[in-house]
Amino acid sequence: MDQSLNVFVTVAEKKNFSRAAEDLHMTQPAVSQYIRSLEETMDVRLLERTNKYVRLTKAGEIVYHHAKEIVGLYGRMHHLVNDLSHEASGKLSIGASYTFGEYVLPHMLARLLVDYPRIQPEVTIGNTAEIADLIISRQLDVGIVEGRFKENQTLATQAFAEDRMILVASSDHPLALKTEMIEWRELEDLTWIIREEGSGTREAVEAVFERFSINPARTMQFSSTQPIKEAVEAGLGVSLLSEWAVQKEIRYGDLVQLSVEGLPFVRQFSIVTSSPYQTKALQVFLELLLTNYELTLFREK
Template identity: 85%
Template sequence: MDQSLNVFVMVAEKQNFSRAAEELHMTQPAVSQYIRSLEETMDVRLLERTNKYVRLTKAGEIVYHHAKEIVGLYGRMQHLVNDLSNEASGQLSIGASYTFGEYVLPHILARLLKDYPRIQPDVTIGNTAEIADLIMSRQLDVGIVEGRFKENRQLTTQAFAEDRMILVASADHPLTLTERDLEWKELEAQTWIIREEGSGTREAAESIFDRHSISPVRTMQFTSTQPIKEAVGAGLGISLLSEWAVQKDIRYGELVQLPVKDLPFVRQFSIVTSSQYQTKALKVFLELLLNNRELTLFREC
């Protein structure tokens, strides 16, 4: 692979020649030479340089997008060739939506590294739409997401585990005093703490609203699950969250599951990949996910 592409990607991401040189274990003049060479080859200026910043030009944005994909493909090619004679090892780029990435994936990785210590996981956490986009651009080897996203022939999806969504409130919320199943219309008057657009958890909440023909009087939005749990625990409102995410909070009495008809709402965790070629590291990771034993142990703990 042309080393100038790798250098260009690093400079674009660090937005600084010195930091890029340090990361690449090169001298700054060598980095500058690689960039000049690439710009001469492309016959266009790729970076705007001043004493204060380094920024991509319009042409640079196009080259960066494709260079990132080329660098990723080259790395995967090397891993596949090495896999012919070696054990599972090397970098494994994993993307996960917040619920799975924050509450389940660490336990899966602990088991993976116990059996395959030479694998080097690199984890990106984002909402479902973001992870799907990164898989599409080949910046990730695999993604684990919940909910649905736009179908694409280049993506392969496989459901592998159920995610049960439940309604939670703080331990001293007035709704926790009732011994009957709550009606959806009375929940409409509550403040709902929800996720952002593109999130699988947001999609689940909107599905519930549509199914029961309710429109919450007030909503409050956060971009990850942890601050939602803190907001609910502080009494700011109620929220529909994954059982994976709140099981410890419920066990310790910090949150309470509300009794509501037609809940839990069940959705699927799905594995998303974009290539038929899989490194040994990816194969053993997928086998661990599909085995489901770690997920069962996590839910029971």
């Protein structure tokens, strides 16, 4: 691989020649020479640089996008060849949507590293749409998502586990004391705390709204699950969340599950990959994901 691409990506991400040189274990003049060589090859200026900043030009943004993918592909090619004669090891780039990434994945990685301590997981957490885009651009080896995303021929998906979505409220909410089944019309006048567009949890909430023909009087949006739980606990409203995400809060009485006809709402967690070639590190991780017994253990803790 052309080393100048790797140097360019590092400078673009560090936004500083000195920090890039330190990260690459090079001298600053050597880094500058690689950048000049790449700009001469491309016949265009890729970086705007002054004493105060280094930033990408429009052409630089295009080169960075593709160089990032090339560097990633080269690294994966190297790992695949190395895997032919070695045990599972090396970098494993995992993307996960918030629910799985925050509440299930850490436990799975802990189990993985007991058996394969030489694997080096790198985790990116984002909503379903973001993770799918990173898989398409080959910046991640595998993604675990719970929502639908735009169709793409390069992606392979496999459902592997169910997630149960339940309606939760604060422990002192009026509906928390209700013993009989709650009707949907009682929920329409409440404030619903929901996730942002593009998240699998938001998709599930909208599916529930459509299924039971309700139009909430008010919604409040947050970009991750933790502040939603805090908002519900503070009495700001109710929320439809993964059973995994609220286990501790329900156990300690901070939140309560409301009994509503038609719930829990069940959705699928899916594995998303883009390359037919898999490193040993990815293979053993996928084997762990596909062991539903392990997922059941996490829910019961």
